[in-house]
Amino acid sequence: MDTYYNPEDLAKFPTITEESPELGAKFFEWYGAVFAEGELTAREKSLIALAVAHAVQCPYCIDAYTNDLLEKGVSAEQMMEAVHVAAAIRGGASLVHSVQMKNVIKNLEF
Amino acid sequence: MTNMIEEFHKLDEIPPFQKAIDQQYMNTADSCNVLQMNITRKCNLACKHCHVECGPHRDEEMSREVIDACMTFAREQKVETIDITGGAPELNSNFEYLVTESCRSCDHVIVRSNLTILLDERFKHLPEFYAKQGVELVCSLPHYRAKDMDKVRGQGTFDQAIEVLHILNELGYGRDERLVLNMVYNPAGAFFPPEQESMQAEYKERLKADFDIDFNSLFTLYNNPLGRFGEFLVRSRNLNRYMKKLYDAYNADTVEAMMCRFQISVDYDGSVYDCDFNLAADLPIVSREKIFDFVGKPYKVRKIRMDKHCYACTAGAGSS
Numbered sequence: 001m002d003t004y005y006n007p008e009d010l011a012k013f014p015t016i017t018e019e020s021p022e023l024g025a026k027f028f029e030w031y032g033a034v035f036a037e038g039e040l041t042a043r044e045k046s047l048i049a050l051a052v053a054h055a056v057q058c059p060y061c062i063d064a065y066t067n068d069l070l071e072k073g074v075s076a077e078q079m080m081e082a083v084h085v086a087a088a089i090r091g092g093a094s095l096v097h098s099v100q101m102k103n104v105i106k107n108l109e110f
Numbered sequence: 111m112t113n114m115i116e117e118f119h120k121l122d123e124i125p126p127f128q129k130a131i132d133q134q135y136m137n138t139a140d141s142c143n144v145l146q147m148n149i150t151r152k153c154n155l156a157c158k159h160c161h162v163e164c165g166p167h168r169d170e171e172m173s174r175e176v177i178d179a180c181m182t183f184a185r186e187q188k189v190e191t192i193d194i195t196g197g198a199p200e201l202n203s204n205f206e207y208l209v210t211e212s213c214r215s216c217d218h219v220i221v222r223s224n225l226t227i228l229l230d231e232r233f234k235h236l237p238e239f240y241a242k243q244g245v246e247l248v249c250s251l252p253h254y255r256a257k258d259m260d261k262v263r264g265q266g267t268f269d270q271a272i273e274v275l276h277i278l279n280e281l282g283y284g285r286d287e288r289l290v291l292n293m294v295y296n297p298a299g300a301f302f303p304p305e306q307e308s309m310q311a312e313y314k315e316r317l318k319a320d321f322d323i324d325f326n327s328l329f330t331l332y333n334n335p336l337g338r339f340g341e342f343l344v345r346s347r348n349l350n351r352y353m354k355k356l357y358d359a360y361n362a363d364t365v366e367a368m369m370c371r372f373q374i375s376v377d378y379d380g381s382v383y384d385c386d387f388n389l390a391a392d393l394p395i396v397s398r399e400k401i402f403d404f405v406g407k408p409y410k411v412r413k414i415r416m417d418k419h420c421y422a423c424t425a426g427a428g429s430s
Contacts, residue, residue, distance in 0.1 A: 007351075070297070073304040073312060075258060 010060045043072045050079060051086035111163075114340040115391055117349060118418035124357045127420040135365045137411050138384070144373035145189045145216075147172065147180055148389060149208065150197040151378065154227050157250070157263045159296045161337035161390040164197040171202045172378040177211070179401045180376055184215045187409055193373075195222040195386065200233050209243055219245045222294075224263075226270040228277070237274070241281045246290040248329075249275075252298060254316040262298045275323045284324040295330045300348040302355065303330035306427065332356070332429040334422040336390040356421040364428030370414050376401045384414045391419055 017024025035045050046068050053061030069079055118124070128136065151168035153160075184192055192212040199205055199221060212219045221240065228236055240247060249271070253259040256268035275291075278284065284291035293313065297303050310328035317323040333339045335352060343349040370384040380400040383389040393415045397403075423429055 011354075067301055070299070070301040071304055073309055075255065 005059050007063060010063060013060070043069075043074065046072060047074065047078070047082045051082040054083050055086040055090055112341050112344050114336050114344075114419065115393070115417055117340070117344060118335075118353070121350060121353055121418065124353050124418055124421070127416045127418055130357075130360055130362075130421075130424075131365045131416075132362070135368070135371065136416075137371075137413055139371050140409070140411050142187050142189055142372065142374055142409050144191045144193055144369070145180060145184050145187075146193040146195065146373055146375040146386060147177075147208075148195055148197070148375065148377050148386060149177075149199050149202040149205070152201040153196060153198040153224065154201070154230070155198070155224055155263050155267065157224075157252075157338070158298075158342065159252070159262060159333050159339045161334045161339055161387060162197070163337045163390075168197065170378045172204070172208075172376075172380075174204050174207070176376070176378070176380040176401060177204055177208050179380065179405055181211045181215050182405045183401060184212070186405065189216055191218040191220060192216045193220045193222070198224055198227040200227050200236060206236075206239065209239070209245060213243045213245065219243070220248055221245050222248045222250070224271075225249045225251070225274040226263075226267050228274045229270055237277050237281055237283075241283065241289055244288055246292065247278065247283060248292045248294060250296070251275075251293045251313075252296050254313050254320070258298060262296070272321050272323070275317075275321070275325075279322075279324055284326055291325045293325050293328045295328055296333055300333075300343060300346065300352045302332060302359070302426065303429075306330040332422045332425050334387050334390070334419055336387060336419055353418060353421070356425050357418075359425035360421060361424055361426060361428065364424045367428060368420075368423050370423075374401075374404070384412075385423075387419055387422070388415055391417065393417065 014024075014028070017028070035042060035049070038045075040048075046065055049061065050065040050069060053065055066079065148162065150171040151162065151164045152166070152171060153164035153168070154166060156165035156167075180192075183189075192215065194208065194212065196202070200223065202208065209219065209221065227233055250263075251259065251271055252262040253268075259268040259271070260266065275284075278291055281289065283289040295303055295309060295313070303309070306329065309330050313328050314325070317325070335343055335349065335356075340349075343352050370388070373385065374395075375383040375386050375389050377383065377389055380402060381389075382395050382399060382401055382404065383393065384395060388394070396413050396415060
């Protein structure tokens, strides 16, 4: 094994059912239902998935949902806006915690 | 130039197309409904997805002799459609003669235009000519956003296409039911097209709102892994993955309606192919007969030449 991440491994995702068929099958059934057209369109859900993929930094998901969005006619600019949403939440989550830092300082300093 | 058929044969995990399909569809139907004519390799553009690698540097064109043989074939076989393509077909020096004769020989004549050629001083009269002849226009518009189209066809091509679409709309194309204006979407790379119905709705909405343009239908096509696009797949090391995706998307229900079963595709030099993609792959019909050999004879059922590029016609809802 030369690398932890190999693009060809993405296609092996269904093999997660081998060791745990029942749970694996439940997961894939649920996963399919999550991404079906609903109150949100399939395209909106894919954009959310792309943003989350960047937040959790999953190369497989980034590859899968970039392809999926290209095939749904979504532009690079639209995808980048979604990634910025993820980045803003990540960055904002760090920054908003500085309130805690400020609280600690306030508590400790004269 | 990369030999794509040889590249396909290196892909061991993709079975031969002939093994994937029902044997009854290995042959053509017993009549020819569509005569497709590739009348020139000349083009004012050099699109990245072009499977016949046309461009300004090419000069091949169909002669009057080959055109006349095609017209005789069309009349004898009572073909339902004559489909004229290239290159930019307008650049063939016998183009107007061909369109006039085609309309005399057949009720449904399609010209595939890249639109931008119609701004050339030499061809500005053609939109009116098309309208007068009542030909159906199928125009390539890779996207409704300028940036995405220019990426595929060259800087400024979107604005030029929009200018021509306005002219066509004013003549009644896309508005008058006699004058059909269809569009073709090709993905700008190694991925599949969006679902046709939803992309058509999006094109209609955006082109109307942004430019007041009307058209009839949008066809979303899978890029065929041949020619310039095939070279790109090899160069970018996407061939294996793209072919696997095509194979995984194989839909047996599309095989019966594959275009190769109901047509012949005639190249500029009179060579005959089962389809335009076989033409690009340099796979002439098994007998290697030319169009002249088809004239004055009954149409014969023939075995279709197939290879792994045929998976592009059977992916998803079908793309031929």
